[in-house]
Amino acid sequence: xxxxxxxxxxxxxxxxxxxxxxxxxxxxxxxxxxxxxxxxxxxxxxxxxxxxxxxxxxxxxxxxxxxxxxxxxxxxxxxxxxxxxxxxxxxxxxxxxxxxxxxxxxxxxxxxxxxx
Amino acid sequence: xxxxxxxxxxxxxxxxxxxxxxxxxxxxxxxxxxxxxxxxxxxxxxxxxxxxxxxxxxxxxxxxxxxxxxxxxxxxxxxxxxxxxxxxxxxxxxxxxxxxxxxxxxxxxx
Numbered sequence: 209x210x211x212x213x214x215x216x217x218x219x220x221x222x223x224x225x226x227x228x229x230x231x232x233x234x235x236x237x238x239x240x241x242x243x244x245x246x247x248x249x250x251x252x253x254x255x256x257x258x259x260x261x262x263x264x265x266x267x268x269x270x271x272x273x274x275x276x277x278x279x280x281x282x283x284x285x286x287x288x289x290x291x292x293x294x295x296x297x298x299x300x301x302x303x304x305x306x307x308x309x310x311x312x313x314x315x316x317x318x319x320x321x322x323x324x
Numbered sequence: 325x326x327x328x329x330x331x332x333x334x335x336x337x338x339x340x341x342x343x344x345x346x347x348x349x350x351x352x353x354x355x356x357x358x359x360x361x362x363x364x365x366x367x368x369x370x371x372x373x374x375x376x377x378x379x380x381x382x383x384x385x386x387x388x389x390x391x392x393x394x395x396x397x398x399x400x401x402x403x404x405x406x407x408x409x410x411x412x413x414x415x416x417x418x419x420x421x422x423x424x425x426x427x428x429x430x431x432x433x434x
Contacts, residue, residue: 241422251412251424263420298366309355310416315367 210235212301212316220322226287229319233280233301239310240282242274245296245318254297257282258304286321294323326351326417330425338433340402345428347396347413355416356396358387360409361427367412370398403432 213232221227233240242254253266257276274284280301286293297320300313327350337343347356358370371380373389373396380387384407386399396413410429414422 239420241420250426251414253421253423256420258420266421300367310420310422312357312369312372313422314369315359317366 212299212314214297214299214316214319216319217317218320218322220324221289222324223289223291225289226285227289227321228283228285229297229299229321231282231284231299231301231316233282233299234303234314237301237303237314238280239302239304239313240276240280241300241302241310241313242282242284243298243300244268245298246294251298254284256310289323291323294321296320326353326415326423328413328415328423328425330413330428332428333426334429334431336431336433337403339404342402343400345398345400345411345413345430347398347415347425349394349396349415349423351417352391352394353415353417354391356389357414357416357422358396358398359412359414361412362409370411400430405432405434408432 215230239258241256244252255265255274256263260276271287276282296318298318300315302311302313304311329348331346356373359367361367371387376391378389384401389396410427412427413425
């Protein structure tokens with residue numbers, strides 16, 4: 209079974225630009241979560257989607273948004289990029305048996321974003 | 325608000341030794357996860373602990389959960405260099421979110 213894939217793997221943007229990151233979950237997985245990882249703040253939760261519905265959102269400004277499609281693929285968008293948005297963005301998918309819990313999350317390789 | 329604390333944050337040890345990483349969390353949860361991250365890589369699932377007294381073992385790693393004490397431990401037995409990595413614990417809250425510890429960077433010297 210193919211793992212979680214994320215594209216692109218690396219990205220360089222300048223301040224003020226916007227970026228869209230893509231995540232393809234493991235086949236059959238319906239829950240997708242996004243995280244930001246930085247050396248200073250560690251792993252921070254961005255949002256979680258289940259069957260195209262955002263069920264929770266972390267403490268990030270509205271510049272960070274996401275969506276999930278009917279095939280469970282997910283995208284996240286960051287508008288008006290700031291230097292502090294430089295980070296590794298990780299996507300994780302899981303197969304919640306009944307949707308009431310997350311179950312074990314399987315992570316993609318991440319997208320490393322550098323904002324200049 | 326659920327908070328997760330790991331200690332130590334950094335651990336340097338010799339091969340062959342035993343050590344334990346601790347993960348404390350602040351509010352009730354029945355699901356705790358351990359992950360491993362190698363430098364420059366993504367996270368790999370190690371264990372999921374679902375109930376009080378749960379114990380899981382894989383090779384030289386053993387994880388346990390005490391929900392009453394809100395404590396999980398990851399015990400390393402007879403460490404080998406290949407276990408060098410950063411280890412994270414994460415606790416699931418009631419709203420589909422994992423709350424992560426800061427990670428324990430483990431260096432095992434030959």
